[in-house]
Amino acid sequence: MKKTKTISILSLAGILVVLLMHSCKVPESIAMKSGAQLWAENCNRCHNAPDPKMYGDNSWDVACDHMKQKALLTDAEMIKIRDFLKSAN
Numbered sequence: 553m554k555k556t557k558t559i560s561i562l563s564l565a566g567i568l569v570v571l572l573m574h575s576c577k578v579p580e581s582i583a584m585k586s587g588a589q590l591w592a593e594n595c596n597r598c599h600n601a602p603d604p605k606m607y608g609d610n611s612w613d614v615a616c617d618h619m620k621q622k623a624l625l626t627d628a629e630m631i632k633i634r635d636f637l638k639s640a641n
Contacts, residue, residue: 558627561602564613582626582628582629582632583628583633586632586633586636587633587634587635587636587637587639590632590636591604591633591636591637594623594625594629594633595619595623595633597623598623604636604637604640604641605640605641606641607637607641608641609638609641610636612634612637612641613634616618616633616634616637
């Protein structure tokens with residue numbers, strides 16, 4: 553009985569490690585999209601997205617941090633969107 557519990561615990565630990573490793577990986581659907589695509593898809597979903605030239609880098613940093621939480625964006629998505637917005641202003 554004790555040997556079975558040890559094997560079960562080790563199997564569970566292995567499964568958790570695999571799940572954690574895959575959860576840290578950026579999904580291919582996000583990895584393949586540009587910041588401009590992500591911005592158009594996500595920011596226009598709830599409101600008219602402003603022209604990227606409308607704000608400077610510091611303002612985009614603040615807006616992106618705020619909208620990441622509201623729009624439930626991943627870190628990878630937000631980084632791409634922020635980089636796009638900063639390159640366009």
